[in-house]
Amino acid sequence: xxxxxxxxxxxxxxxxxxxxxxxxxxxxxxxxxxxxxxxxxxxxxxxxxxxxxxxxxxxxxxxxxxxxxxxxxxxxxxxxxxxxxxxxxxxxxxxxxxxxxxxxxxxxxxxxxxxxxxxxxxxxxxxxxxxxxxxxxxxxxxxxxxxxxxxxxxxxxxxxxxxxxxxxxxxxxxxxxxxxxxxxxxxxxxx
Numbered sequence: 400x401x402x403x404x405x406x407x408x409x410x411x412x413x414x415x416x417x418x419x420x421x422x423x424x425x426x427x428x429x430x431x432x433x434x435x436x437x438x439x440x441x442x443x444x445x446x447x448x449x450x451x452x453x454x455x456x457x458x459x460x461x462x463x464x465x466x467x468x469x470x471x472x473x474x475x476x477x478x479x480x481x482x483x484x485x486x487x488x489x490x491x492x493x494x495x496x497x498x499x500x501x502x503x504x505x506x507x508x509x510x511x512x513x514x515x516x517x518x519x520x521x522x523x524x525x526x527x528x529x530x531x532x533x534x535x536x537x538x539x540x541x542x543x544x545x546x547x548x549x550x551x552x553x554x555x556x557x558x559x560x561x562x563x564x565x566x567x568x569x570x571x572x573x574x575x576x577x578x579x580x581x582x583x584x585x586x587x588x589x590x
Contacts, residue, residue: 400416400440401415407447407449410425411424411425413452415454419436421434421442421452421454423468440454440480441453444465445490446489448490449465450464451471454484455495458478459473459474460481460484472509476514477495478500481497482498482522482524483568484525485535486527492504494525496522500517500522501515501517501525512548515546515552523538523564524566525568526569526577527570528570536570538566539565541559541561541562541564541565543560544556544557544558560581560587561579561581561583563581563583566580576589
């Protein structure tokens, strides 16, 4: 369902599947080194250091210690299943979106700092903007929502972007570019 490379340990890849299994792979040897439970939708390593691995399973985000594969935090509060997770570049915050809400979490204490209700436009994907690191870009049905919870916690700017569900977003640190992909079969680049 999802994969992510470790930011400093070259060749370490995480993956998760619908059986709720997380696997840590050594891509150089082509072997799985470890299997543990706790992720069925997304896996993402903490940026820069990679001490933690975030995963989503149902309506919970799990934060694992990469060295011990033990759960350090369970981030709970979403009503519906989580569709996407992403780390803030600092590694101190994590964002999660479900169809009904977006949340920004403090990783150190596991508390939800900000919540944004979707207002009926079901959220599907998220990434922090690479050029404006306090802005969370949220993909939904046809629209990109830009949310700066650190400035205005309940206000977004909406942009018509696609003609169907925006299923995935990615940010490039070069030039602050965002890529979006949708069920409308288009990949779009936003600057």
